[in-house]
Structures are given as C-alpha cells and as structure tokens.
Amino acid sequence: MKIKAIDLYAIHLPLHVPFVISYHSYQYMPSVIVKIETDEGIVGYGESVADEHVTGETWEGIFHTLKNTLGPAVIGQNPMEMEKLHEIMNRTIYGAPTAKAAIDIACFDIMGKKLGQPVYQLIGGRYHDKFPITHVLSIAEPEQMAEEAAAMMAKGYDSFKMKVGTDIKKDVKRIEAVRKRIGNNPAIRVDVNQGWKNSAATLTAIRSLRDLEIDWLEQPVLADDIDGMAFIRSKTDIPLMIDEGLKGIREMREIIQKNAADKVNIKLMKCGGIYPAVKLAHQAEMVGIECQVGSMVESSVGSAAGFHVAFSKKIITSVELTGPLKFSKDVGNLHYDVPFIQLTEQPGLGIDINDEHLQEMTVFQDAIR
Template sequence: MTSITSIECRRLQLPFNQPYVTGAGTLKTTQCVIVRVHTSDGLVGIGEACPYPTKFQDETPGTVMSVLEEILAPSLIGQNPLHVNDINRIMDAIIPGNPQAKAAIDVACWDILGKKLGAPIYQLLGGPLRTSLDLLWPMGDQTPAEDTKEVTEKVEEGFKTFMYKMGFYKDIDMEIERIATARKVFGKELVIVPDANQGFTKDEAIQLLRGLEPLQSKGPLFVEQPVSKERPQDMVSLQRQTSIPLSIDESLVTVKDALHFAQQQGCGVFSVKVVKNGGISKAKEICGVAKLYGIPCLFNSMLETGVAQAAALHLAAVTPTLYPSGHCFMSTLRLKDVTTFASSLIRKDNASGLLKVHLPTGPGLGISLDEEALEMHTVDRRVITDDKKAWNGKLE
C-alpha cells in the first residue's frame, strides 16, 4: 500500500514586480507555504497554502506552518494519499477550519494520485470541458490616467478582462470615474471587475453601484466583495437592490457559504480560489452548488505561485459554469515564481491575439518546482517524518 512517509513544509517570501494597492492595503511581497508529501513508493506530491496577509482570512503563513507541523502532518504519516476523500475526513476530524493548510495537503494528494495513475488531475475529475482559458489582469487602486496607461499596455500583451482594485482611498466618485473612463477609452471590448476587497460600508457600496449601473449597457461588468464578509446580510441586501451581479470572494469559503448565498439569491458570481476553499476536493463541491443554482464561477487567485495556480486550472477545466471572461491565472506573471507554470502554460493565441493559459499534459499537476528559486526564497523549512506528535485529542 502506498503510504505517506514524510511531509516537508517551506515558507517562502516572494517579491512582487511592482507594489500592489488593494482595498486592504499596499503589498510589496507575498508569503506562501509550499508542501511536499513524500510516499513509500517514491512519489512526491506538491501543494500550496497562500493566506492573504490582511483581513481576508484568519490564517497566516505562520499559523499554516504550525498547524501542518504540529497537527495535520503527524496525523497523516502512514496514511494512504491515494485515498483523498479519507485524507480530508481525517483532517476535518482533528481540527476545524484552517482551509489553507488543508488545501496544501489536499492538492499534494491529488498530485500524487495523478502521478500514480499517469494522468493529469483534470482527467481524474471527469475530463476537461475546455483546453485553455483567457487571462484576467488585476490593477491596483489608482487614478483613471494611471488605469488607462496600464490597460493600454496589457491589452497589447493580450488581456481583455481587468480587475480594478478599489476601496483603499475611499473616494467613490473617483472609483466610478475610473470605470467610466475605461468604457470611454476602450469601449465594450473589455470585461471589467471592480473589486473592493471588503473596502466599503453598505452605504458606500450602494453609492458605488448606483454610479456604475448606467455603465452596464456599455460592456460586461460585475462587482466583487464590496462589503465586509462579517456582514453577509449586507451582501444579500445589496444584490437585491442592484442589477449588477455581485461576486462573493472573502464571503465564500465553505460549501455552506455557497449554499447560503445561492438560496438567498445574494450574489451573481462565485469567486473560487482552490487554496481559500480548502483544496480541489472542497472547491469542487462549491462548483457543484454553482452548477445547481446556475451561478457562474470566476476562478480567482491569492498572491500565489504556480502550484496553487495549476491546481485551480485543473478544476476550472472541468467546471461547467464559468463566467465568460478572463480568469486569474496571471499570479505568476506579477511575482517571482518558483515553478514552471508561466513558462510552460501561458502563451498568446495567434488567432485571437489573447493571452491564454493552456492545460498541462503531464501527470498530476503537470508542473515542476525550480529548486534553485525555491531554496533562494525559503525563510523557514520543517520536515515531519513520524507520527509521534500526532494529535490524539488529549492534553498530556
């Protein structure tokens, strides 16, 4: 029987190519945790956690490392990684929450399963519905003139979907002007996604939506997470007051969250992130709710490496209800990555001129790590090799 023999956890610090301004603050670096699960038959699966270093979730890179080292990894030594459902059952039984830490293990086990069977993960999920996706480009909270300059450059590179981060400066009129300027300069061709990252109060969000509603007829538009995740009733209320689809991101962590908003008709788009949602297994459950209720999914990203990006790509390939836009598979283009994701999978389509991400053909995730870059950016490394510290529910 294949069994887990050791689990290696590396905490990385990666610089951005340029500062990134969001409704939650300005970022110059990101931290993530890369996990390698080693098995008795020599296979190694890779996974990733990338908790956002703000009010996005309760986890941090430090808590992920601790939960993996002290609780999850010791309890999984000796278990069969091919039994991904059972691995998730064990993790949920020994500690609640912590979806990022669990996502890293879940993805690594899917990677092992694919390598064991010699097939890409998307084949194990039922086969792809598409072989490539357009890309979305995110922009920091900035002025209309700065937007125009950046969009012009990125359109030339092959992007047509743009996420406008907003909420940092609390200037609603300027935020509306940013979107109006984009429509005036670039017309209907762009898909525009204003994203506040919980940056507005309910009243501010209403003001924003009222200002954006006249722009709906000028091109595709939806607004992501305008208000706090701590007040889900505000999101539901906002969606009932506007014709603009609202996307839930910070508010969408578990399948219970998905069911709540779907049943309340409290959103128009699901923002799916494999690492935020607990891994491929649990994110797939959320996509199942989306299919049942006819809600399109935007495949979004944290500030992550190609490991998490690849995991999301496999799930996006098999998800029936995708929003007709670019999706967030550009994370590796804006930071110093440690994988082959961008170099092997992202290229411009000659016919359309659009930048696309293509499915990998190799087994498992279908990408590899750059060992030199991995070592260069590692700030902490821990290896768990036995189950002596496994949590048994007793304090000793």
C-alpha cells in the same frame, strides 16, 4: 501507497511591482510550499498562500499548523483516499482551510502522477479547451490604472479586473478613467474587496456605475454580510459576485437560500483545496450560479491546482489565476500563452519545480518524518 515524509518551505515570492488592494499592500507574497513523498517514491507539491483578512490564517501560523498538527495527522495515510484525508484533517483542526489546501493539492499531484493522468481527469475530465486571462489592475491613481490597462490591451488582453475599495468618489473616477481609455468592448470587472463596507455605500457607488458597462461587481460589502449582498442584488441589474463571503459549503448554502449572488469566486485557499472546491462547484451548478476560480496570488503550484478545477467544470466560466505572471521568480513553470492559458496533458499538476529557485526564496523550512 502511504505518505512517508513532508517537507515544508516558508518562502517569499518576489513581485515585479507591489500588489495593492483595499485592505493591504504586498511587496512580496508569503507562501508555504509543501512537498509530500510517498513510500513508492512519488513526490507531490502543494501550496498555502495565507490571507489573514479572509480566513484568519497567517503565513507563520500555517507553517506551524502544518508542522505540528496537520502534517503528523496525515503521515502514514493513503494520499489517494481524499474523502478520508479531509475527514482526518477536519477532525484534527477546525477551519484552517489554507493549510489543508496544501496537503490536498500535493496529494492530488501524487494521485495524478501515480495514475499517469492530469488532475483534471480525476475530477470530471477536461471540459474547457482554454480560458482567457484577465489582467488585474492594482489600486493606483485613475490615470495610472488607465495607462496600465491600455498597455495590457496592446499585449492582447481583452478583460480587466479593477481593484478598488477606498473612497467611493475616487473609485468611480478610477473606473471611469479606465473605461474611457480602453473603449466599450473590453470587459471590466470591479473588485471592491469589502472596501465599501455596507449596502448603503455600495448602492451610492452603483448609481455612478450604471453607464460604464461593468461585467460584474465583486464583494463590495464585508464578507459576512450576505444579507447585504442579497439586498444590493434586489436593487441593481449589475451582476454581483461573492468572494470573501464564500469559504465553504455552509456559506454557499446561505448564498443560495438568500439569492445573494449571481456569481461566486471559488478559491482553493478559502475552501481547503481541490476536493472541497469541486463540491462547491457542484452546489452552485444545482441552482445555476456561475463560478470563477480565483487565487490569493499564488505560485505555479497553487495556480495550476486552481486551473485544473476550472478546466474540469462547465459551471466555471472564468478564472483569475495570474500569480505567476506577477512574480519575477517562481518555484514552478506554469505556462501562459497570453492572453490565454492552455493546460498540458502532463500527469498530476503538470508543472516542474525549480529547486534552486525554491531554496533561494526559502526563509525557513522544516520536515515531518
């Protein structure tokens, strides 16, 4: 089997409400959908959702990288030879993990359809039956965040990820307001998205968080400051999660060597797709670091790929893949049984693409033959 053609769709995914984090406010999510067709007529879909603040890639740049660099390099290759495909992509261009992820995901979709198996059966088999879904609270005024959390609790959610990372005193008020509103039992995970910058500011914030029953604190310092994470970890008993600071194998090795985290957030867009994500999970398991699979707020395509990785690994104990719930229109039909996600046994990614929605959201497109 050979890759015969690649179609690229640069799209805007419409959000129900703006998504606000420490370094950006999104009115919609820019994404690139990749459709790969083989000489046997099997079609697979992948996705790239750029975050220039994390990997240095942009929406437009990813499209052109796929069109002019990665796409031509994989035409004619066997989509089932994943190790070889990644070696070809890595030789062709340094970095560019988000662009590579789209090709990786589409090829896994093809592989599953060829073999008649869900992707999770190709990477270790199903381990988890279901995952609880954590509701993500965008940055807003304290009372507004508390109101949203209470409304989501009424819908069955029992865990919340709070986006903070502005002024420390205001951030503490946000967390206090949510905890007061929802009570002591629901889980609160605090994601700073690098917003507190350094270890000194983070330790100042932590002094005010000790009595708020925080599940974990995610990426309070700048991404490359793994030493800072290690220092903070030595000074607190609040579990620390690294997100932006973990991209690939090299960072994972440094995190392990420096005892810099209790948990890590694996994202397919940061590491290059399903195959590299599995390698990171194996690295973490060797030293007992629990993993989460997160996302850049992706459509059903990227979210389904992340779920397949999460469901196949014991060391992955939580997920944050709620993009499809945030969109007023999606390209696929990934199904959530809120507050849980339960994957089907359909082959490949297990989702159907709505071609009408895909065309409606497409800003520009191209093809490689």
